[in-house]
Amino acid sequence: MLSRKLTMRFYRQSGTDLAKGLIGKVLVHRIEGIDLRGRIVETEAYLGPEDLASHSSRGRTKRTEVMFGPAGHAYVYFIYGMYEMFNIVAGRTGQAHAVLIRAAEPLDGWTADLSGPGKLARAFRITRADNGIDLTGDKLFLLGAPNDRPELAVTKRVGVEYARHWKDAPLRFFDARSPAVSKPRSL
DNA sequence: GCGTCGATGGCA
DNA sequence: GCCATCGACGCG
Numbered sequence: 387m388l389s390r391k392l393t394m395r396f397y398r399q400s401g402t403d404l405a406k407g408l409i410g411k412v413l414v415h416r417i418e419g420i421d422l423r424g425r426i427v428e429t430e431a432y433l434g435p436e437d438l439a440s441h442s443s444r445g446r447t448k449r450t451e452v453m454f455g456p457a458g459h460a461y462v463y464f465i466y467g468m469y470e471m472f473n474i475v476a477g478r479t480g481q482a483h484a485v486l487i488r489a490a491e492p493l494d495g496w497t498a499d500l501s502g503p504g505k506l507a508r509a510f511r512i513t514r515a516d517n518g519i520d521l522t523g524d525k526l527f528l529l530g531a532p533n534d535r536p537e538l539a540v541t542k543r544v545g546v547e548y549a550r551h552w553k554d555a556p557l558r559f560f561d562a563r564s565p566a567v568s569k570p571r572s573l
Numbered sequence: 574g575c576g577t578c579g580a581t582g583g584c585a
Numbered sequence: 586g587c588c589a590t591c592g593a594c595g596c597g
Contacts, residue, residue, distance in 0.1 A: 430589070439589070444585070466590050467581025473589085486589060504590045545589050568590095578594085584587090 389529040394522055397458035397476060401483030404457075404476040405431035405559050410534035413490060415510045415526050422510055424490030424500050425531070427564035430543045431557040432473070434482040439549035442482035452518045453482045460526060462507070462517040469504035472512045474521060488544075488558075491566045502568040536561035541573055 392411065399407060408429050415422045432440035441450050441463070452461050453475055461473040461484050477483035490500040498509040507513070512526070521527050539562040542554045560567045 432589075441589080447585075449584070463589090464583065465588060467583080467588095469590055471589060488589090502590070543589070548588085575596085576594105577596105578592105580591095580593105582588105 389531055391522065392458075392528040392530060394456075394458045397474065397521070398478065399476060401431035401433050401476040401485055402557065404474065404483070405429040405485045405557065406538060408474070408485060408487070408528070409538060409559055409561050410531050410536040412493065412529040412531055413487065413510065414529060415512065416524060417511055421494075422496065423493040424496070424498075424506070424510070425493060425534070426487060426490045426528075427536070428487075428489035428558070428560040428567050430486040430488060430559070431476075432484045432486065433557070434477075437549075437555075438552045439543060439546035439555075440482070440484070442484075446482075450482070453484050454480055455518075457483075458521050460512070460516050460519045460521060462512060462514050464514055466504075470507040470513050471503050472507045472510070472516075489560070489564075489566050489568045491564060501566045537563050539571070541570060544568070544570065 435442050442453050456479045459475045473484040473486045488503045492498045500506045540556045541558045543558045
């Protein structure tokens with residue numbers, strides 16, 4: 387089956403629906419004529435300013451600016467002094483929904499450990515230089531996978547214990563059959 | 574196989 | 586001071 391590039395229309399779903407919908411899709415980074423490719427197996431949804439776990443809950447700042455923009459763009463930020471995190475803006479413009487890509491399975495015989503958001507971004511060579519780029523372009527983009535039928539599982543998000551009543555929200559999604567999912571498979 | 578902890582820098 | 590993390594280390 388021919389895989390088509392995901393469109394703006396697809397990215398305009400709510401953060402929750404996009405996070406679910408991205409499981410099984412293929413992430414591609416075209417770099418120096420080589421395509422790095424991985425099958426996404428784990429995501430988390432962040433639901434805008436009211437979501438206390440989302441960076442957008444602190445309002446619109448230089449860092450969070452792209453999250454408030456149109457869907458289908460990369461939001462990449464730096465954390466813990468050494469990791470980049472790759473997110474995809476979702477929903478309607480101004481809604482500031484986003485999906486964190488947490489894990490993937492490497493394709494094409496690529497041997498890389500993509501089990502965790504820090505490791506994934508590093509292996510895919512995604513950095514803050516990619517912040518704000520349009521994911522319907524030819525550099526960094528996603529492909530559909532028509533025959534891929536992941537077994538969807540849900541838990542609370544990782545590392546958001548500070549987020550008060552949002553900390554236990556069931557917004558982490560993963561393919562229950564994938565060995566590449568990062569640590570916890572239940573609450 | 575667990576829990577704990579240090580690295581390391583941008584951000585509000 | 587706090588982090589949407591990771592890997593090294595100590596335990597027994």
